[in-house]
Amino acid sequence: MSKVLLLFCVLLLVAGATSSAEAARPTAYVRAKMKGRVYVHRPNYKLYKARKRQRHAWLGQLLPKRLVTPAARSRF
Numbered sequence: 001m002s003k004v005l006l007l008f009c010v011l012l013l014v015a016g017a018t019s020s021a022e023a024a025r026p027t028a029y030v031r032a033k034m035k036g037r038v039y040v041h042r043p044n045y046k047l048y049k050a051r052k053r054q055r056h057a058w059l060g061q062l063l064p065k066r067l068v069t070p071a072a073r074s075r076f
Helices: 002-023 028-034 057-062
Strands: none
Touching: none
């Protein structure tokens, strides 16, 4: 009886060690963090991934120059 119990415990330890390494797969958030990216769970992420706050070309033609480019300000 003790041999069967010992065998059962050893099998559980061996099976637990192999499945735990497989189950420790990093999440999508961690994988993105390792690559230095921001994780966003959205299916159409590529559509607006590269969008940044930038001035439109047509805005410079419509508005006067002083409104488009701000005057240089002193830091102090």
